[in-house]
Amino acid sequence: MNIDISQLTKTYKGGVHALDGLTLHIPTGMYGLLGSNGAGKTTLMRILTGLLKPTSGTVRIGGHDITTPDGRLAVQRALGYLPQDLGVYPELTARQFLDYVALLKGLDSRQERRRRIAELLEVVSLTDAADRKVKGFSGGMLRRVGIAQALLADPRLLVVDEPTTGLDPEERIRFRTLLSQLAGDRTVLLSTHILDDVAQTCRRLAVMAKGRLVFHGDIGHLVSYADRRVWTVTTTGPAPAVGKVVSALPEGPAMRYRVVSATPPAAGAQPVAPTLEDGYLALMEAGASRP
Numbered sequence: 139m140n141i142d143i144s145q146l147t148k149t150y151k152g153g154v155h156a157l158d159g160l161t162l163h164i165p166t167g168m169y170g171l172l173g174s175n176g177a178g179k180t181t182l183m184r185i186l187t188g189l190l191k192p193t194s195g196t197v198r199i200g201g202h203d204i205t206t207p208d209g210r211l212a213v214q215r216a217l218g219y220l221p222q223d224l225g226v227y228p229e230l231t232a233r234q235f236l237d238y239v240a241l242l243k244g245l246d247s248r249q250e251r252r253r254r255i256a257e258l259l260e261v262v263s264l265t266d267a268a269d270r271k272v273k274g275f276s277g278g279m280l281r282r283v284g285i286a287q288a289l290l291a292d293p294r295l296l297v298v299d300e301p302t303t304g305l306d307p308e309e310r311i312r313f314r315t316l317l318s319q320l321a322g323d324r325t326v327l328l329s330t331h332i333l334d335d336v337a338q339t340c341r342r343l344a345v346m347a348k349g350r351l352v353f354h355g356d357i358g359h360l361v362s363y364a365d366r367r368v369w370t371v372t373t374t375g376p377a378p379a380v381g382k383v384v385s386a387l388p389e390g391p392a393m394r395y396r397v398v399s400a401t402p403p404a405a406g407a408q409p410v411a412p413t414l415e416d417g418y419l420a421l422m423e424a425g426a427s428r429p
């Protein structure tokens with residue numbers, strides 16, 4: 139399911155321009171959405187899910203214009219959303235909670251609900267915990283309940299907003315692998331601050347800053363923004379004053395700094411291969427230096 143966004147703006151009451159003329163094509167498959175705090179990612183996701191009206195511009199999802207009531211209805215039927223702050227009822231079990239959401243989504247047949255919920259509990263590896271109250275669940279388990287509720291109507295489009303924040307490394311890896319597996323012929327739009335989650339699951343991504351698109355394309359292309367711009371400097375002296383220090387590791391009496399900089403940050407600096415994080419920082423640095 140393709141998403142076509144054109145000249146999208148959103149100005150909140152009070153005059154904040156959360157989206158400022160955003161144009162973007164999102165194809166089927168996993169797609170990453172990056173951007174600093176306040177870049178407009180959640181605003182975009184809430185517009186895509188029909189929860190928020192844009193100020194101007196158009197959004198077509200699978201050919202449906204979501205600014206019309208009919209289009210919004212068609213998209214909401216084809217969509218699953220895992221918001222940052224999914225509210226669950228702590229006294230319900232996972233199975234009861236999913237049954238409640240399924241009823242709200244119009245799955246009227248009790249038998250069909252039972253079948254679908256059992257299937258989804260299996261997909262998210264919660265079958266054994268299905269009849270425990272969710273108030274006892276870990277962050278990762280809650281996130282998996284969240285993805286199960288988003289999948290109830292077998293959506294063609296899955297929108298997930300910062301789903302791995304606060305999860306321990308094992309749960310994070312498990313959750314992002316699950317998202318990748320779910321992508322297939324679906325579109326999964328993954329918004330996150332965790333660059334590694336995007337690096338490990340998406341081939342394509344967009345980067346937003348201040349309501350605008352500052353990059354879209356292949357991960358490799360973003361990484362290449364930092365080509366010949368990443369260095370290591372080992373020194374017992376002060377940290378390099380040129381460029382951006384991205385890590386500092388003690389090495390005997392010295393420190394080994396990793397630095398993103400257009401020019402060698404110190405005498406003896408060694409060039410190293412860039413990562414997605416380096417590419418992202420190089421992009422942001424370039425943006426910050428634009429007038």
Ligand SMILES: Nc1ncnc2c1ncn2[C@@H]1O[C@H](COP(=O)(O)OP(=O)(O)OP(=O)(O)O)[C@@H](O)[C@H]1O
Nearest residue numbers: 150151154156173174175176177178179180181182
């Ligand atoms: N309901 C609202 N009313 C007024 N301003 C808002 C509202 N929601 C968001 N904003 C503002 O719009 C801008 C974009 O916010 P948004 O939450 O979309 O960014 P984000 O990229 O999701 O940020 P984060 O990564 O911190 O979640 C910010 O300046 C924010 O303060």
